[in-house]
Amino acid sequence: MLAQKPADATAPAPTQADPALDSLSAYARALHDYTLHLWIESLRQAEERTRRKAELKMQHKDATVIPT
Numbered sequence: 001m002l003a004q005k006p007a008d009a010t011a012p013a014p015t016q017a018d019p020a021l022d023s024l025s026a027y028a029r030a031l032h033d034y035t036l037h038l039w040i041e042s043l044r045q046a047e048e049r050t051r052r053k054a055e056l057k058m059q060h061k062d063a064t065v066i067p068t
Helices: 019-063
Strands: none
Touching: none
């Protein structure tokens, strides 16, 4: 059976908030949200370009059909 390690008496209690860690966490979250927003917007623009190209291709295909 494994022995449990004793709790470290010098470690801060989990309820204590370290302002430096809070700021770092807030910055990391803000950076993540910003990057995610940029990625989603880039993806949306790429999908829009693809949709427009497909529409143009279909229009060109329809225009080149010779009616009989």
